[in-house]
Amino acid sequence: MNALRATPRRPVAALLALLTVSVVPGCTSADPAISAGATPTEVVGDPPVGGPATPPAAPAGSDADDPARVDVVLTYGGVESSTGDVEVSGYAAVVEDEGRCILTLRRRGHEDVRVEAEAVPDVRTTACGLLAVPIDRLAPGEWQARLEYRSAQSTGQSAASAVTVP
Structure with a gap:
């Protein structure tokens, strides 16, 4: 009975190994900066309550010191x-x-x-x-x-x- 249980596990393990070898290379990038642990980008979502964290730039010709x-x-x-x-x-x-x-x-x-x-x-x-x-x-x-x-x-x-x- 132990021999029968061991047999199905081997094909499953072999299949997992094959999938890992074929999928993992697709997860890497040709750009060394990206695949070498580049800094993640900021996730864009709803602005903080009360508006954006930084005020928008002043329009051209306006006084940036005005409230x-x-x-x-x-x-x-x-x-x-x-x-x-x-x-x-x-x-x-x-x-x-x-x-x-x-x-x-x-x-x-x-x-x-x-x-x-x-x-x-x-x-x-x-x-x-x-x-x-x-x-x-x-x-x-x-x-x-x-x-x-x-x-x-x-x-x-x-x-x-x-x-x-x-």
């Missing part, structure tokens, strides 16, 4: 009755350190009211957190809230959003 434009989204704006503040929050569509968020409240016939806060990078955006202005600094009526983001690398502003002060 890149980024989208800024105002996610909330309203009066918080428990604090007596106009509160606004949002984010910049970029991930970076050392940015600032500026809330501007504007109403015709009144001085603009501005507050600033440090922006905080998170996984996909740079958050502005909650910016608050006490309503006693604002006349009753409708104000336009706009959120701006600034850093050495990026700048942008949101669309205006109406906030009604009682």
Whole structure:
């Protein structure tokens, strides 16, 4: 019985050896740099969240020192009755350190009211957190809230959003 089992293994082993000899030479390259352990190329896939790892080159004729434009989204704006503040929050569509968020409240016939806060990078955006202005600094009526983001690398502003002060 052992003799019968040994017989089928020999043809299988011989077949595997033959395949290895015929396939492996096809896996090598005529270029010695490629077959001698050349550095693998980068796999191209989805860009990292927040955009490419390196910013695109500046267009011809532009100042390379100008900050890149980024989208800024105002996610909330309203009066918080428990604090007596106009509160606004949002984010910049970029991930970076050392940015600032500026809330501007504007109403015709009144001085603009501005507050600033440090922006905080998170996984996909740079958050502005909650910016608050006490309503006693604002006349009753409708104000336009706009959120701006600034850093050495990026700048942008949101669309205006109406906030009604009682």
